[in-house]
Amino acid sequence: MADKINKTVLIKNKRAEFDYFFLTRYTAGIVLTGTEIKSIRQSKVSLVDTFCFINKMEIWVKNMYIAPYFYGSYNNPASRRDRKLLLNRKEIRKLQSDLKNPGFTIVPVKLFINDNGIAKLEIALAKGKKQYDKRQSIKEHTDKQEMARRFKNFSY
DSSP: OOOOOOSOOEEEOHHHHHHEEEEEEEEEEEOOOHHHHHHHHTTOEEOTTOEEEEETTEEEEESOEEOOOTTOOTTOOOTTOOEEEEOOHHHHHHHHHHHTSTTEEEEEEEEEEOTTSOEEEEEEEEEEOOHHHHHHHHHHHHHHHHHHHHHHHOOO
């Protein structure tokens, strides 16, 4: 019986949380090569400036950086190639119909390895924030930090 992978890999797209409101989330599988999954297990991935698009009823993630595997050979794939995502046809149709509305996009939120050792990408249908929404997000974040700092030093 194969050993379960103890190390948890979780890469978040923090910039997307700041720039977008997430409406619905989906968990999708990713079509990868052998050396790409090895780089993901070493957490050498970046989701900065990534986005998803639909082409011929297939959903793709563009501009996701996966570092070349150090022990890989000459056939390491390109680090920023387009990668196909695996979703149900019903989910893809729903996303495609939602994308027809202006201001909506599909954004990768986080990349993780599930209990079976398979890489999954959580994507979200998102709507862009305005400048005042971003200021509100910053204010909420600093308020949470301040509260945590005060309660940490508080004693009975």
